[in-house]
Amino acid sequence: MPIWAVIRHRGRKSGTAYETPIAVVPTTSSAIVMIGLPWGAHTNWARNVVAAGGATLRWKARDVEVVHPRIIDGAEAERLAKPAFRAVVKRFPAAIVLDRAAPPVE
Known part of the structure; x- marks a missing residue:
């Protein structure tokens, strides 16, 4: 069960592209992705993702679009x-x- 991933996001003020290593917490629902914030809700990368309304995860050798971020x-x-x-x-x-974004319809 690989938990390591990289979250790609942009600075909410600078617009700079960032890639931050994170650990994905396995959840009871495959529709969501959860990442623990051991340093709290004011972690800069998390604030960037919330401000942008989503991000891209590089996880299990695939890019996964995630949307509707919320701090819990x-x-x-x-x-x-x-x-x-x-x-x-x-x-x-x-x-x-x-939330995992719906896969594109082909």
Whole structure:
């Protein structure tokens, strides 16, 4: 179960492109992606993603578009995480949850 990924986002003021390494927290729903924020909701990359309304993850050798980011607290993150990860994420002050964008229709 690979958890390591890179989130690609742009600076909310500068417009600079960034790539930030992150750990994806396995969730009970395949429709969402959750990333723990052990340093809190004011982490710059998370604020950039929220301001932009989404980002791109490079995860499992694929690009995954994620949209509708929202910051949640540790208790809600614990409810969304798979059982093996609940003890870890409930200690985080926050997490960011994003919806997987629908795949393009061909």
